[in-house]
Amino acid sequence: MKAVAPGTVIFHRHKGYGVITHVNLMTGWISARFGNEQRALDLNLSSDEVQHADGEPILFRRAPPDRMPHARLMAVVRELHKAGYQKLYLYSWPKPSGLHWRWHLFTGPRNWMQRTWREGWYGSGAEYNNNPVMGWGDSPGATTDELIHALAKFDPQGLAQALGRDEDHTAWFEDVCGLLLPGYMYSLNMERPAGGGLVEAPPVPVVPVRAGLQPYAGPGIGWPPGWAGLWTGTHVMPARKLSFSGEAELG
Known part of the structure; x- marks a missing residue:
């Protein structure tokens, strides 16, 4: 599947060829400029029949891209x-x-x-x-x-x-x-x-990492080596020491 990102050339059946200026892989909405138009047009990849420049459909709903790296x-x-x-x-x-x-x-x-x-x-x-x-x-x-x-x-x-x-x-x-x-x-x-x-x-x-996948149902995963105990210790601020000047000092 080709990448969908700012700078990708696309084709729309009513507007012709354009360039994506903004994309949201979480929602499937993009902004694109076509021809000499000054304003970007907002399109939905799931319903607006947007294609890649070579005619390959962008099937965002059926084949969503990774929305996390x-x-x-x-x-x-x-x-x-x-x-x-x-x-x-x-x-x-x-x-x-x-x-x-x-x-x-x-x-x-x-x-x-x-x-x-x-x-x-x-x-x-x-x-x-x-x-x-x-x-x-x-x-x-x-x-x-x-x-x-x-x-x-x-x-x-x-x-x-x-x-x-x-x-x-x-x-x-x-x-x-x-x-x-x-x-x-x-x-x-x-x-x-x-x-x-x-x-x-x-x-x-x-x-x-992409929409449409079922929650993970495979074997459990252990924590990385060297991880055990990192979060279970008690974190205590250092006690204050008394000073002969009459002010408390951090130990």
């Missing part, structure tokens, strides 16, 4: 692990609204809570929903191999930090990809049970 990112990480870049990790978690999921690729030490941030290695499904690119100079709909080459060209120094072995995480990630791809993603969001505290190992949330 996480499954594509999982495929990228999987292939890079096979190439020896095993110190590469994908962390994903929901935005407060719950409508979209953030993602963060990081390299080097496997420290989920103190992971390093590197510009261009993180993003949001909300941004992808309107312009389905990762931000590495990649094109919408790029293959896994094309995404890897785009990332390597975008930040070779950052990718070099992923070289090395992390066999237990790589084995976990391979098992997860085998269960979930291409239609589902994992979210490392540990929900707090209603009326209770965090538990040690609740089920890992699994989310479909």
Whole structure:
């Protein structure tokens, strides 16, 4: 299926050829300009009979595109692990609204809570929903191999930090990809049970990446290696010490 994104040339039976200026992969609404018209026209991909420039129909309702990038990112990480870049990790978690999921690729030490941030290695499904690119100079709909080459060209120094072995995480990630791809993603969001505290190992949330997919019904997924206990410790502010000057000081 061809990509649907800003800049895509389309054909409409009443307006002729035009160019998409805005797309929402969550709702299927686009804005497009046709000919010399100054104003963009709003169209619905499910009902307005919009086609690609070569005449291929855009069947948004029957074959919706991925509205989140996480499954594509999982495929990228999987292939890079096979190439020896095993110190590469994908962390994903929901935005407060719950409508979209953030993602963060990081390299080097496997420290989920103190992971390093590197510009261009993180993003949001909300941004992808309107312009389905990762931000590495990649094109919408790029293959896994094309995404890897785009990332390597975008930040070779950052990718070099992923070289090395992390066999237990790589084995976990391979098992997860085998269960979930291409239609589902994992979210490392540990929900707090209603009326209770965090538990040690609740089920890992699994989310479909496109509309029309049934809720995940496969085997449960364990948490990544090194994850156990990260959220169950008690976090207490340091006690204040008494000072001879009569003011309290933080310890």
